[in-house]
Amino acid sequence: MNTSKSPKRHRLFNIRIKSPSAKVTKKFGETLGLELRKKIPKVNGALVISLRGELGSGKTTLIQGIARGLGLKRHIVSPTFLLMRVYAIAKKQKRKLLHIDAYRIATKKDAAILENKDFFNNPAHIVAVEWPERIPHLMRKRTIEITIKHGTSEHERSIIMKT
Numbered sequence: 159m160n161t162s163k164s165p166k167r168h169r170l171f172n173i174r175i176k177s178p179s180a181k182v183t184k185k186f187g188e189t190l191g192l193e194l195r196k197k198i199p200k201v202n203g204a205l206v207i208s209l210r211g212e213l214g215s216g217k218t219t220l221i222q223g224i225a226r227g228l229g230l231k232r233h234i235v236s237p238t239f240l241l242m243r244v245y246a247i248a249k250k251q252k253r254k255l256l257h258i259d260a261y262r263i264a265t266k267k268d269a270a271i272l273e274n275k276d277f278f279n280n281p282a283h284i285v286a287v288e289w290p291e292r293i294p295h296l297m298r299k300r301t302i303e304i305t306i307k308h309g310t311s312e313h314e315r316s317i318i319m320k321t
């Protein structure tokens with residue numbers, strides 16, 4: 159038996175669901191948030207959740223669900239004119255949810271403020287990133303990758319999650 163590779167550590171999940179409404183997308187996020195509340199996967203540094211998808215696909219909506227699952231009382235709003243918002247998850251544990259919206263970042267210089275090492279390196283952080291394609295140099299290899307795609311009808315979305 160090969161014991162050098164722990165199957166637990168290298169386990170990959172691929173989940174694909176069809177969401178018929180914002181409510182279902184939020185619920186999906188809530189389930190993920192609940193899981194993360196129970197147990198944070200062991201990674202070096204922060205747990206990064208990357209959310210890809212066109213404008214209005216539902217990235218913020220999904221993060222609102224994650225926040226609810228994590229037990230946040232405050233309502234998550236889109237950080238549109240801010241690059242990042244920070245929410246305390248549990249005061250005692252110093253755990254925080256960092257919500258980054260990189261949409262407006264055009265150059266590496268614009269992203270300089272996010273280069274504070276603590277944001278991405280602190281194991282107490284869950285960092286949810288909208289528009290990760292704008293800050294590839296800051297994204298880690300070990301992330302939860304979520305992609306949301308529009309479906310055939312107005313409210314339909316496909317949510318693809320890889321961990």
Ligand SMILES: Nc1ncnc2c1ncn2[C@@H]1O[C@H](COP(=O)(O)OP(=O)(O)OP(=O)(O)O)[C@@H](O)[C@H]1O
Pocket residue numbers: 177178179180181183211212213214215216217218219220236261288312313314315
């Ligand atoms: N199945 C669905 N899942 C998520 N959102 C949906 C769905 N159907 C409709 N919506 C609506 O689509 C919009 C998604 O907005 P949201 O701000 O979450 O998108 P976003 O991906 O964060 O956009 P942006 O790139 O501008 O930040 C909301 O108005 C939401 O109610």
Ligand SMILES: [Mg+2]
Pocket residue numbers: 217218219236259288
């Ligand atoms: Mg958004």
